[in-house]
Amino acid sequence: MKVLVLGPGGREHAIIRALQKDPQVTQVYSAPGNAGIAQQIPTYPINAQNPAEVITLAQQLDIDLVVIGPEAPLVAGVADALRQEDIPVFGPDQEAATLEGSKAFAKEIMAEAQVPTALAKIAHTMEEASEAIDSFGPPYVVKDDGLAAGKGVVVTHHREEALAHAQACFDAGSHIIVEEYLDGPEVSLFVISDGERCIPLAPAQDFKRIFDQDRGANTGGMGAYSPLPWLPENFVQTVMERVAQPTITHMKHRGTPFIGVLYCGLIITSRGIRVIEFNARFGDPETQAVLARLKTPLGQLLYSAACSRLDENTTLSWDSRYAVDVVMAAENYPDTPRTGDVINGLDDFADEEDLYVVHAGTTQQGQDVLTSGGRVLAVVGLGEDLAQARERAYEGVQRISWQGAQYRQDIALAAVQQQIAVPQQYS
Structure with missing residues (x-):
């Protein structure tokens, strides 16, 4: 193949x-x-x-x-x-991919399929935005309806900041979704679908904010880890039954079958599991951690889905180790990242089995590898437990440098320190 x-x-x-x-x-x-x-x-x-x-x-x-x-x-x-x-x-057709291309469309599908998600209002004008923002109250959650590379969401206690984001979306020709604020640990789950059947991969957790302790602007993602040792045992089964399969079944019934990977962005609240968002492709940087552990042949799995021949009884095989990836980003990311800097230290990696580099925004110039995007690369570490995987990933980060390089120092730290609290009544 x-x-x-x-x-x-x-x-x-x-x-x-x-x-x-x-x-x-x-x-x-x-x-x-x-x-x-x-x-x-x-x-x-x-x-x-x-x-x-x-x-x-x-x-x-x-x-x-x-x-x-x-x-x-x-x-x-x-x-x-x-x-x-x-x-x-x-990968899904254009209409099915609207699950990611329009958050309003995704909300419509979730309502029709009875998938649990946050309450939301759609706004096309500043007057509608102001009314929606006030109806929910702080913290305010304002989302660009269209594609925004993971950076179209503002969560803030400041009303003026929420309104400013709404205005920026309107100025760009989009409209917005204003949602109720949901509190709890977040989980990413990739589901492989052939348009009718679906199989889950291992759950992961990513880190959207640019700075430690979830401060600063949203990014495309600054790191991830998998599996999640704090996750309830039946979590994946619950998501498949209440979120993934109902969505895939409904998409087929409406004549827009979804063939590809349904990214379920989830949050575990005291009122139960809620969908934050759907994406129509593998998440970045969760993919770097999830696929680092997958032992089932990926090509055959994706080909079966593409040809509508997925066997939902397939049991995927996983490496028992944990995986952590830490994203190294360019100076001034996520605003206007500086590019063109020489990356040092890449030759220190001999593609070790438990420590390696995954490139993102890089380009080759002669013998040098230069930065060419906001998120430049990710260092992936595997270990017998989460602490060891995290230690290896950060050991790798220390080998690499370029002018203005930045990264978070707390990827997977709360999980290692057992500081993630899952509401008991989550299902």
Whole structure:
């Protein structure tokens, strides 16, 4: 099986690493990829959001499976175009991808499928936004309805900040969702779906804020870990029964089957499990931690889903170790990140089995690898327990440097210190 992975980031590098371990995958290609990916496999500098360019490349390479990493190509209809050419693709059609492309649409689907989520109001004007914000009260939760690379949400006690975010969304031509504030530990769960059946991967937890102790602006994610030692034993089964399967079943019934990975962003509140958001692709940086532990051949799993032949009775095999990944970001991320800095220390990694680097915003220039994006790379550590995995990841971070590099120092720390409290009545 020859596989083409679309996307330039850390999620795609992690997917490629996992695909290369599948004995039935003979070759992996990437478009457009990054410096780290290009060191391992052939890359092609096409526009992954252009269906015609993707089809042409897939046909030239005689690809057996296309895996779409980021959300933008999905919302652009790349999966639709590939399916019209009878090219197997792991990723939802454009209409199904609206689960991520529009939070208002996702709320509509959740209501119809009776999936538990936060109360919300949609606002198209500042007058409507002001009324919605006041109706819920602080802390205020204001979300851009469209794609925002994980940075379209503001949670604040300051009304003026909430209104300013609403105005910025309106100015950009979008509208907003104002939600009730939910309090509790957050969980990310990836669910592989073939449009009818679905299989969960291992849960993970990511860290959205730029600074320690969840301070500062939202980012695309500054680190993650998996599995979650504090999670109730029947949590995944509950999510599958109350969230994932009802959503997949409803999408099929409405004529928009969801084939790909349904990212369930969840929170455990005192009133039960609630969906914060749906995404239509693997999450970044959770993928780096989750796929580090997956032993089941990924290519075969994704191909089965793409061909609508998923066996929901499949039992996935996992490495018993824990995985922690720490994202290193460029100076001034998530605002306007500084790029073009030489990254030092990458040669110190011999791709150790329990410590390695996943590239994201990197580019090659001669013998140097330079920063080219906000989130530059992630260091992944595996260990017999969470503390050891975390220690290894941060040991790796200390080997790498560039001007202005920044990272959080508390990824997975609360879990190691057993400071995460799960409400007893969570189900």
